[in-house]
Amino acid sequence: MAELPSEVDVLVIGGGSAGCVMANRLSADPGRRVLLAEAGVDTPPGRVPPEILDSYPMPLFHGERYVWPGLDAVATTDAAGRPRRRAYEQGRVMGGSSSINVQSANRGLPRDYDAWAALGATGWGWDNVLPFFRKLETDLDFGGPLHGRDGPLPIRRILEADWPPFAQAAARAFDASGLPRRADQNGDFADGLFPTAFSNRDDARVSAAAAYLDAATRARPNLVISAETEVRALSTEGRRVTGAVLRRPDGSDRAVRARHVVLCAGALHSPTLLLRAGIGPAAHLRDCGIAVVADRPGVGANLRDHPALTIAQYLPRALRLSDDYRRASFLALRYSSGRPGGSASDMYLTAAARGGWHALGRSLGLYFLWVNQPHSVGRLRLRPSDPVGSPDIDLGLLSDPRDLDRLASGVRMLVGLAVSPHLNPNPRELFPASFSPAIKRLSAVSPRNARLTAVLARLLDGPPPLRRLMLRTLTGGAELASLCRAGDDLDDYVRGNVFGVWHASGTCRMGRVHDLEAVVDPGGRVIGLEGLTVADASIMPRLPSANTNIPVIMGAEKIAAGFGLG
Numbered sequence: 001m002a003e004l005p006s007e008v009d010v011l012v013i014g015g016g017s018a019g020c021v022m023a024n025r026l027s028a029d030p031g032r033r034v035l036l037a038e039a040g041v042d043t044p045p046g047r048v049p050p051e052i053l054d055s056y057p058m059p060l061f062h063g064e065r066y067v068w069p070g071l072d073a074v075a076t077t078d079a080a081g082r083p084r085r086r087a088y089e090q091g092r093v094m095g096g097s098s099s100i101n102v103q104s105a106n107r108g109l110p111r112d113y114d115a116w117a118a119l120g121a122t123g124w125g126w127d128n129v130l131p132f133f134r135k136l137e138t139d140l141d142f143g144g145p146l147h148g149r150d151g152p153l154p155i156r157r158i159l160e161a162d163w164p165p166f167a168q169a170a171a172r173a174f175d176a177s178g179l180p181r182r183a184d185q186n187g188d189f190a191d192g193l194f195p196t197a198f199s200n201r202d203d204a205r206v207s208a209a210a211a212y213l214d215a216a217t218r219a220r221p222n223l224v225i226s227a228e229t230e231v232r233a234l235s236t237e238g239r240r241v242t243g244a245v246l247r248r249p250d251g252s253d254r255a256v257r258a259r260h261v262v263l264c265a266g267a268l269h270s271p272t273l274l275l276r277a278g279i280g281p282a283a284h285l286r287d288c289g290i291a292v293v294a295d296r297p298g299v300g301a302n303l304r305d306h307p308a309l310t311i312a313q314y315l316p317r318a319l320r321l322s323d324d325y326r327r328a329s330f331l332a333l334r335y336s337s338g339r340p341g342g343s344a345s346d347m348y349l350t351a352a353a354r355g356g357w358h359a360l361g362r363s364l365g366l367y368f369l370w371v372n373q374p375h376s377v378g379r380l381r382l383r384p385s386d387p388v389g390s391p392d393i394d395l396g397l398l399s400d401p402r403d404l405d406r407l408a409s410g411v412r413m414l415v416g417l418a419v420s421p422h423l424n425p426n427p428r429e430l431f432p433a434s435f436s437p438a439i440k441r442l443s444a445v446s447p448r449n450a451r452l453t454a455v456l457a458r459l460l461d462g463p464p465p466l467r468r469l470m471l472r473t474l475t476g477g478a479e480l481a482s483l484c485r486a487g488d489d490l491d492d493y494v495r496g497n498v499f500g501v502w503h504a505s506g507t508c509r510m511g512r513v514h515d516l517e518a519v520v521d522p523g524g525r526v527i528g529l530e531g532l533t534v535a536d537a538s539i540m541p542r543l544p545s546a547n548t549n550i551p552v553i554m555g556a557e558k559i560a561a562g563f564g565l566g
């Protein structure tokens with residue numbers, strides 16, 4: 001257990017994607033004493049658990065060891081107004097969600113950041129953020145003015161020449177979209193079919209912890225890293241944040257004073273800590289019995305994730321990945337829906353050659369389809385009956401009907417592409433999948449599940465009538481191709497199955513200091529408070545047209561570069 005200082009210059013709360021960047025960059029000044037407090041276990045160099053290093057990530061987020069317990073979220077409400085709630089995984093381990101994620105390393109599009117600037121995040125336009133995208137990476141495939149050569153995070157792709165049969169087949173099937181094949185999704189910003197970029201070296205994950213908390217950084221005498229240390233509360237004196245109360249692994253609480261606190265607890269926990277400290281919408285705080293320190297209506301508002309569907313396909317044997325091939329996701333299609341209310345590149349589709357770690361998963365391909373530029377917005381609140389318990393999260397994924405429309409049209413497009421002689425021409429063998437509680441249970445790594453899925457996989461590979469019977473049982477009889485023929489049924493299917501892709505963001509959004517809904521200024525400082533910065537996924541004004549890890553790391557790099565105590 002690391003010895004805790006009683007007073008530091010900077011306390012960084014949360015050692016996730018943003019927190020690792022902040023701890024590294026802020027402790028580069030030897031005169032600044034920095035403490036990083038992370039609730040989860042540490043992953044020091046040379047002792048990263050093999051399941052975290054693994055290029056195949058799914059067992060991590062279906063397991064319990066590295067995720068926050070008790071977090072769930074309402075995806076949307078059904079036609080009768082009933083909320084549809086499901087577990088929402090977030091990393092609780094050094095590296096945070098970058099230690100459990102799918103490792104996709106996608107920047108998004110220049111116009112995403114120009115839109116941030118237009119919304120009040122002055123200085124965050126593409127020309128301003130590009131230097132930080134370059135700074136964070138070593139691109140192992142591409143150079144030139146758009147790419148970094150010596151940043152902490154290696155980014156690579158499996159290029160077409162090295163694709164296994166599934167990826168070759170999926171690309172041939174997706175060619176029917178008419179979109180060109182492109183090589184660099186982080187440097188070529190038009191629509192097309194790309195090899196996905198990911199944060200990985202030598203077929204091993206490189207989390208933010210591996211990249212930014214290397215041995216040399218950890219050896220700095222002015223940096224203390226305290227894992228298994230949960231921050232229970234921020235401390236305030238008037239409108240100044242003066243430190244926090246930390247719970248140690250032995251259960252004891254310890255107050256640490258800090259000249260400046262940097263919140264990097266993620267888009268769900270950062271606003272939760274602010275609300276509990278009395279920083280948030282005044283009426284809501286009063287409902288919870290919390291004294292108001294600063295009335296900031298934007299705290300917990302503007303919660304965004306990409307509304308997504310998962311769809312599985314029974315794969316012929318020739319397209320299945322061999323067991324020693326760990327990475328399963330190879331390509332992505334960025335395309336424009338062309339629907340009313342849509343915009344260029346507003347949709348995203350990925351194809352993975354394995355639906356799970358087990359025998360059943362090996363016989364399935366898995367597609368993720370999401371709205372890349374959603375209009376829908378959700379919110380996070382404390383529960384007035386239990387303000388110190390898990391927050392009440394409503395992703396509001398289809399709160400805007402244009403997102404329902406685009407997802408439904410995306411399903412039609414996917415059916416048109418994936419029901420193909422290159423993959424599997426049988427429309428009944430492309431079917432809805434979701435990470436329901438039953439599938440999550442089946443996806444936990446255990447000898448029992450290995451045996452059970454081996455039996456199921458053998459049955460699935462049996463005679464076609466038996467396979468159809470199994471698929472009917474698994475999916476409750478829903479067939480995507482027939483759903484697409486009946487518009488209302490397709491909408492019901494989308495409403496009943498939509499979920500996020502763990503890209504929670506926006507709950508402490510950046511904006512101009514006079515914007516009442518903004519929570520932080522363009523330097524990440526909480527408006528109206530002293531001594532407090534937020535530097536994680538919470539600050540995004542809008543989602544980029546991309547997975548969020550690399551944009552979060554870019555944001556933390558930028559905030560660290562402009563950081564000053566005060």
Ligand SMILES: Cc1cc2nc3c(=O)[nH]c(=O)nc-3n(C[C@H](O)[C@H](O)[C@H](O)COP(=O)(O)OP(=O)(O)OC[C@H]3O[C@@H](n4cnc5c(N)ncnc54)[C@H](O)[C@@H]3O)c2cc1C
Nearest residue numbers: 014016017018039096097101102103104231536537547549
């Ligand atoms: C399952 C999953 C798959 C994903 N796949 C991808 C992908 O392939 N590509 C991609 O780009 N993005 C992906 N994402 C999203 C991406 O990883 C996140 O957007 C990004 O990691 C968020 O960074 P963050 O710093 O905001 O939060 P996090 O990385 O989640 O870090 C927050 C940290 O704060 C700690 N913490 C929280 N509260 C406290 C407290 N009170 N005290 C102490 N510590 C605390 C947490 O334990 C955690 O370590 C995925 C996310 C998940 C969960």
